Every structure is written in C-alpha cells, then in structure tokens.
Amino acid sequence: MPGDFLTVILPAVTAAFVASVVEVVEAFTIVLAVGTTRGWRPAIAGTLAALAVLALVVLALGPALRFIPIHLLQFVVGVLLVLFGMGWLRKAILRAAGVLALHDEDAAFAQETHELESQTGAPATLRWIAGIAAFKAVLLEGLEVAFIVVAIGAGKGLLWEASLGALAACVLVLAVGAALHKPLARVPENALKFGVGVMLSAFGVFWTGEGMGVEWPGGDLILLALALLFLLAGLLFTQLARLSHERVTA
C-alpha cells in the first residue's frame, strides 16, 4: 500500500466518488423524466453523448496539465478547489441550517416531466428535444465531477484513481436508479455535499499553500487535520446559522 494511501489517495478517490454520486443523482432525475415521457432511446443517446464529451474533457485536460510546472499547477488548482469546495460547503451549511431549501428530486422530476409534456410538435422533434435535455443535464452536472477529477488528478497525479472513483459512482447510481425506476430522493444529498465540500476545501488550502511555498507540518498528514478543521467549523457554522436564521424569521 503506498505511503500516502490514507492521507491523499483515499480522500481524493472518496471525494471524486461522493461528488459523482451527488451529481449523477441529479442528472438521473432528468434522464428518468426524459425516458418515461419520450422513451428511452433519446434518454440513453443524450446520456451517452454527454458522457463521451466529459470523458474527452478529462482525457484531454488531465495529461495536458502535466506540462505546467508543479508549483504553479498546485497553486492554480488549489485556488480553484478552495473556491469550488467552499462554495459547496457554504450551500450545504445553509441548507442544513434551514436557510436554503433542500434539493428535492421528486419535485425536480415532476417539473421536468411537466415541461417535456407541455411541448408540442412532431414526435421526431419532441424526441430530439428530449435527447438534448438529457444531454444537457448529464453534461452540466458532470462538469463539476470532471473538474474534481481533473483537479485532483493534476494536484497529485491521481487522474486514473479519481476517474475510476467517479465512474464507479456513476455505474452505482445508474444501476440503483434503473432497478428502482424512480427519482433517488432518499439519497442524503446535502450530507454528501457537505462531506465533499469539507474534503475539497482541505485539498484546496493544502495545494494553494504548497504552491505558495508553505511548509506544512507533517507533510501530507496535515490534509486530515485540515479536513477535520473544516468539518468541525462547518458543523459549528450550521448551528450558528440556524440560531441566527430562527431569530430573524421568528
């Protein structure tokens, strides 16, 4: 087992896997609406086309980033990961505190189905529009996963490991979704988003620091301490935000 398995590889692959679960659950809701409303051909064609585009992005961008000097790359990727991770953490905290509404897969499914059913035109045109809807949903949700995979891959040379983590989540969610044949509304999306936000923020701060020449005590091991710090801070901010919001709305 590599020396940095527990401190870097496992958290990186887990972050890619969990982020992929969150995004694929959301994309699956739209694909399911397309499939049940306009048939499975446009749904599957749109999904496969979007997955192909995402795979191309990862395959083209991932190896190309190796030509950038490592400190510059770690700094840029670190800053982007901090912004992205803290964005997810912010939203997850606000949702957990009741300030923002939780994402509702059943409502999203109902809305997408309603939109598809309200469209008029020739059957071939409607199938084409439905295929585009599935393509767009998978592409847009998958962009965030592709970014995480490329960023983690670039920061520590874990492109294949992160890709496999994301792909495993994709296969798992699609298999469960195909078996249940309904939106995966019971997946604890916000808790997963919270966890990914914590991990990506920790990775982001770590790599930004590395890029700036920070000497982290304990080397890679500090990643676990940073993640714990963001986790505890996130839980504390959730409680404080809930109290503050309750006072305002009382």
Next chain:
Amino acid sequence: MSVLADVIKELGKMFVADLRLTLAVVAGIAVVDVMIYKQMIGPLMGGLALTVICLAVLADVVMREARNRRGGG
C-alpha cells in the same frame, strides 16, 4: 448555442457561487502570498494564515446569508 451558453454559465457558477466569498478568498490568498514572498511571515505561519482566512470568510458569508434571508428558500 444554448448548450454552450449553459456550459459557460455553469463553469462560472462553479467558482463564483457567492461573489463575496470568491473575492474575499482570492484577496486573502493574494495577501498571504505577498507576505510569504516578502518574507513578512514564515512558510508555516503562511499556512496557518491561509487556513484561518478561509474559515473566517466561510463564517462571514454563512452568517450574513442566515441573517439576511427570510424563509427557507
């Protein structure tokens, strides 16, 4: 074209979910970077400062939104 526009919008949203958070984090990182470069703080203190700034920014944007937003939506 609408797909491309949506992709660009999504890419923007990924890093600017909250403008205040993005600007504050970028400014904080720039300040720490300059302080390390000019040797005003050591590399270890730089890491500590970076972590504290990120947590402080997160606390600020979360508490501000909790105070200003009415209702759970």
